[in-house]
Amino acid sequence: DTEVTQTPKHLVMGMTNKKSLKCEQHMGHRAMYWYKQKAKKPPELMFVYSYEKLSINESVPSRFSPECPNSSLLNLHLHALQPEDSALYLCASSQEGRGAGVRYEQYFGPGTRLTVT
Amino acid sequence: AQKVTQAQTEISVVEKEDVTLDCVYETRDTTYYLFWYKQPPSGELVFLIRRNSFDEQNEISGRYSWNFQKSTSSFNFTITASQVVDSAVYFCAHLTSGSRLTFGEGTQLTVNP
Numbered sequence: 001d002t003e004v005t006q007t008p009k010h011l012v013m014g015m016t017n018k019k020s021l022k023c024e025q026h027m028g029h030r031a032m033y034w035y036k037q038k039a040k041k042p043p044e045l046m047f048v049y050s051y052e053k054l055s056i057n058e059s060v061p062s063r064f065s066p067e068c069p070n071s072s073l074l075n076l077h078l079h080a081l082q083p084e085d086s087a088l089y090l091c092a093s094s095q096e097g098r099g100a101g102v103r104y105e106q107y108f109g110p111g112t113r114l115t116v117t
Numbered sequence: 118a119q120k121v122t123q124a125q126t127e128i129s130v131v132e133k134e135d136v137t138l139d140c141v142y143e144t145r146d147t148t149y150y151l152f153w154y155k156q157p158p159s160g161e162l163v164f165l166i167r168r169n170s171f172d173e174q175n176e177i178s179g180r181y182s183w184n185f186q187k188s189t190s191s192f193n194f195t196i197t198a199s200q201v202v203d204s205a206v207y208f209c210a211h212l213t214s215g216s217r218l219t220f221g222e223g224t225q226l227t228v229n230p
Binding site for chain 2: 055
């Protein structure tokens with residue numbers, strides 16, 4: 001089973017709202033990722049969690065706050081977003097290669113289409 | 118720095134034609150990984166293949182085949198006898214010892230009936 005699930009599928013929020021995106025995988029992967037994708041562009045990495053610890057933050061504004069409650073779940077908390085934050089938010093997971101070891105493919109969820117009004 | 122170039126922004130073919138999607142990468146690392154992903158209109162990125170830098174063997178999977186050539190830093194993807202369901206954006210991507218997956222800009226493939 002190579003499935004990553006994301007909820008909700010669509011989200012419309014105002015600039016003063018607080019909302020959360022959720023991601024779940026049951027493949028035993030210990031690396032999880034958040035990406036942002038604008039229309040007609042490739043995904044851009046936002047955050048990486050490795051063994052439930054934040055390992056990469058690509059200088060993302062603090063209005064995006066990730067959380068990894070356990071090895072299967074990944075959340076992205078949203079607060080005071082701007083209209084330019086409207087995008088497709090993709091979650092992914094992969095096996096974790098330690099140090100300079102093997103690297104593995106990432107499996108992506110279907111994404112959450114976020115519109116900020 | 119890592120860079121992936123997909124020079125073909127859009128390709129349009131008629132069903133049953135063969136089509137090749139080009140991917141050229143730049144890296145200073147001796148160990149790296151290359152990937153192809155498919156993104157249909159629904160939005161989900163679908164993993165197609167992973168290739169390691171030390172394995173230049175070409176691969177065939179059904180109608181899909183990949184040609185990896187380190188001498189030209191290319192990792193091209195061919196779809197044989199294309200079908201309408203192959204219509205999607207295809208991304209080539211590169212990964213080194215870190216966890217940052219570098220994507221190309223993508224190629225929009227449209228297969229017309």
